[in-house]
Amino acid sequence: MDFLKDPVAFIAKVLSDLLAAFLPAPVVSVLLLIIGVVVVASFSLVLPLFLIWFERRVVGYMQDRLGPNRVGPEGLLQTIADAIKLMIKEDITPYGADKVVYNISPVLAVIAVISMWAVVPFAHNIMGTDLNVGALYIVSVGSLGTLAIMLGGWASNNKYALLGAFRTVAQLVSYEVPMILSLLVPVLLARSMGLNDIVKAQEVWFIFLAPVAAFIFFTTSVAEVGRTPFDLLEAESEIVAGFHIEYSGMKFGMFFVAEFLHAFTVGALTAVLFLGGWRGPGAETYPLLGVAYFMIKAFAGYFLVILMRAALPRIRIDHMLDLNWKFLTPLALGAIVVIALADKAIEPWLQTLQPGIAPWARGGVLLLANLLLVLVTYLLLSNSARRIRRAAERGASGGDAEHHDEHHEEAHAAPAH
Amino acid sequence: MPALQIIFLIAAAATLISGIMVVTARNLVHAALWLIVSLFSVAILFVLLEAGFLAAVQVVLYIGAIAILIIFAIMLTRRVMQDTGPQTNQQWWVGAIIAVALFAALFVVLRQVTYPEVTTAIPPDSLKALGNSFVDPNQYMLPFELASVLLLAAMIGAIAVAGDKK
Amino acid sequence: MLDNWTFIGLFLLMAAIFPGVPIILQSLILGPKKSNPVKNSVYECGIETVGDTWVQFKVQYYIFALVFVVFDVETVFLFPFAVAFNAVSLFAVFEVTFFILILVAGLVYVWRKGALEWV
Numbered sequence: 001m002d003f004l005k006d007p008v009a010f011i012a013k014v015l016s017d018l019l020a021a022f023l024p025a026p027v028v029s030v031l032l033l034i035i036g037v038v039v040v041a042s043f044s045l046v047l048p049l050f051l052i053w054f055e056r057r058v059v060g061y062m063q064d065r066l067g068p069n070r071v072g073p074e075g076l077l078q079t080i081a082d083a084i085k086l087m088i089k090e091d092i093t094p095y096g097a098d099k100v101v102y103n104i105s106p107v108l109a110v111i112a113v114i115s116m117w118a119v120v121p122f123a124h125n126i127m128g129t130d131l132n133v134g135a136l137y138i139v140s141v142g143s144l145g146t147l148a149i150m151l152g153g154w155a156s157n158n159k160y161a162l163l164g165a166f167r168t169v170a171q172l173v174s175y176e177v178p179m180i181l182s183l184l185v186p187v188l189l190a191r192s193m194g195l196n197d198i199v200k201a202q203e204v205w206f207i208f209l210a211p212v213a214a215f216i217f218f219t220t221s222v223a224e225v226g227r228t229p230f231d232l233l234e235a236e237s238e239i240v241a242g243f244h245i246e247y248s249g250m251k252f253g254m255f256f257v258a259e260f261l262h263a264f265t266v267g268a269l270t271a272v273l274f275l276g277g278w279r280g281p282g283a284e285t286y287p288l289l290g291v292a293y294f295m296i297k298a299f300a301g302y303f304l305v306i307l308m309r310a311a312l313p314r315i316r317i318d319h320m321l322d323l324n325w326k327f328l329t330p331l332a333l334g335a336i337v338v339i340a341l342a343d344k345a346i347e348p349w350l351q352t353l354q355p356g357i358a359p360w361a362r363g364g365v366l367l368l369a370n371l372l373l374v375l376v377t378y379l380l381l382s383n384s385a386r387r388i389r390r391a392a393e394r395g396a397s398g399g400d401a402e403h404h405d406e407h408h409e410e411a412h413a414a415p416a417h
Numbered sequence: 418m419p420a421l422q423i424i425f426l427i428a429a430a431a432t433l434i435s436g437i438m439v440v441t442a443r444n445l446v447h448a449a450l451w452l453i454v455s456l457f458s459v460a461i462l463f464v465l466l467e468a469g470f471l472a473a474v475q476v477v478l479y480i481g482a483i484a485i486l487i488i489f490a491i492m493l494t495r496r497v498m499q500d501t502g503p504q505t506n507q508q509w510w511v512g513a514i515i516a517v518a519l520f521a522a523l524f525v526v527l528r529q530v531t532y533p534e535v536t537t538a539i540p541p542d543s544l545k546a547l548g549n550s551f552v553d554p555n556q557y558m559l560p561f562e563l564a565s566v567l568l569l570a571a572m573i574g575a576i577a578v579a580g581d582k583k
Numbered sequence: 584m585l586d587n588w589t590f591i592g593l594f595l596l597m598a599a600i601f602p603g604v605p606i607i608l609q610s611l612i613l614g615p616k617k618s619n620p621v622k623n624s625v626y627e628c629g630i631e632t633v634g635d636t637w638v639q640f641k642v643q644y645y646i647f648a649l650v651f652v653v654f655d656v657e658t659v660f661l662f663p664f665a666v667a668f669n670a671v672s673l674f675a676v677f678e679v680t681f682f683i684l685i686l687v688a689g690l691v692y693v694w695r696k697g698a699l700e701w702v
Binding site for chain 3: 421461464465467469470472474477478481482483485486489490493544545546547548549551552553554558561562564565566568569571572573575576579
């Protein structure tokens with residue numbers, strides 16, 4: 001077998017031939033499994049070193065200044081210098097902190113993020129493992145991260161950490177609902193929960209089939225990470241550093257690494273679910289090209305996350321929760337219903353078309369259904385905004401005497417528009 | 418002993434031991450954490466039964482939603498840092514006798530069941546069959562719809578009890 | 584299929600070890616250990632802490648988690664339906680729409696009751 005056509009199987013065969021000389025067969029297979037685990041886990045842990053430098057440089061350029069560019073060529077070793085600094089700091093545990101929980105919490109936060117990379121498909125035959133419930137697995141390990149934050153905030157024996165942890169968990173838990181709902185849409189379109197199956201089903205990228213779901217998934221995943229504009233978790237000017245006030249040294253470093261890796265994972269998951277993952281010209285025959293396409297798309301998603309951080313202000317917590325429960329959740333539910341109905345209704349018609357244009361026809365119809373949903377949402381929102389504006393104008397200009405006129409005014413105004 | 422059996426024994430022991438720790442821990446939040454360990458061990462047992470979907474659902478719902486709800490309730494209603502009340506009351510021996518009697522009765526009953534060994538493999542598209550069974554009028558469509566009514570009732574009941582602050 | 588889950592199990596173990604090593608390295612080996620009461624005191628914007636560490640009970644936190652549980656269960660019900668989408672009929676899609684509508688009714692109830700406000 002060719003290295004270019006199937007790199008993982010080739011390397012596995014070479015290694016197993018090497019090891020079979022002095023180890024029994026089941027031990028060899030377990031050892032290969034462990035080597036695979038170590039490779040994927042190390043990749044996902046080494047990646048933040050590059051991601052942090054990338055983010056600081058890009059944010060710097062967006063703010064019309066240079067980012068770190070002294071340490072190493074173009075500042076690439078800056079993250080390593082920061083890691084060394086964190087390593088040699090003193091480990092301060094606050095008085096009265098719950099030792100076990102205080103120490104487990106950063107480890108749990110990192111576990112939650114690294115474990116997501118076990119099911120991400122880099123190419124059609126390069127991935128950690130092809131789990132048949134990959135999408136739900138990603139949600140389940142994401143929820144471990146929420147738990148880690150709450151435990152970290154509570155274990156610090158600090159009022160501000162506890163308050164920050166509660167607000168954080170309220171935000172994360174709220175935004176998980178539209179995230180899971182919009183995750184349902186690619187599963188629906190691909191008829192499978194496995195991430196590799198979802199990528200294989202994207203002859204037309206799902207972002208064209210379900211732009212509403214892509215927008216909701218991206219936004220809610222950014223809120224799950226705790227990035228601006230949703231970064232109440234660590235609003236420096238409001239509650240100091242939120243739940244990680246009392247963490248210093250490498251424990252804080254672990255929270256930091258987990259956040260940046262999670263931000264990149266959001267980009268990678270958007271690429272896998274909506275931008276076609278490793279798909280591209282020639283990716284089927286040369287898996288390494290597939291890896292390249294995937295990384296380009298993942299970095300494009302990550303760049304968008306950084307752009308949002310550099311450009312948008314923080315939103316208030318009650319606006320944020322209103323946005324989630326009163327806009328994103330109904331919109332996500334509506335998107336599921338619309339896409340399910342549309343996909344099922346055109347199924348008999350699609351079978352009469354040629355196999356070449358069937359995916360594009362399906363894409364066109366679903367895109368139209370999505371645009372219809374967006375139009376209906378816009379009309380509903382503008383209607384309610386008009387009503388609120390009208391009530392505010394009445395309240396500001398009239399006072400109590402004109403209350404009984406409000407109904408007449410609105411009844412007259414509505415047909416006029 | 419095959420590896421599967423070893424993993425089962427470890428997971429079952431973890432479930433039982435963390436279950437005991439839940440009820441004997443002095444600190445309530447520690448009890449909630451032991452509960453999370455217990456639920457995670459049950460997820461491992463689901464994996465051993467080749468029910469990967471149920472294992473993921475166990476983690477998402479129980480650990481990601483219900484455990485967080487329990488921890489919220491604990492943290493918001495008690496000053497848990499200093500919570501070291503008495504662990505048992507005066508009638509603890511009555512509870513112990515009842516628990517041992519119940520365990521003995523269950524043990525006797527379960528010993529009399531013959532567990533047939535399943536030799537057919539689980540079909541690879543069991544998840545698809547599950548989804549189909551939810552919406553097939555001949556199978557579980559009615560319980561599926563009733564489940565949504567049950568969830569609605571739960572939500573309304575909770576808001577009626579907890580949300581009347583205005 | 585068990586091979587996949589064995590990978591995941593080993594991955595979780597490795598994922599627990601990887602961050603544990605730098606933390607242990609830093610706190611036990613590399614970091615200086617000169618603790619004094621001022622350094623270890625809890626942060627409160629530069630003043631001494633007053634009273635115990637607890638937060639006033641706000642029912643909002645609990646209600647958000649509660650509504651989240653209900654919608655989480657609903658979504659988990661929808662996942663097998665999504666996987667079996669090829670084999671179901673159009674009538675089934677209407678059934679699932681009905682399922683979703685019942686829970687949207689619940690959301691509207693919670694909204695109108697004012698339980699989603701953060702005051």
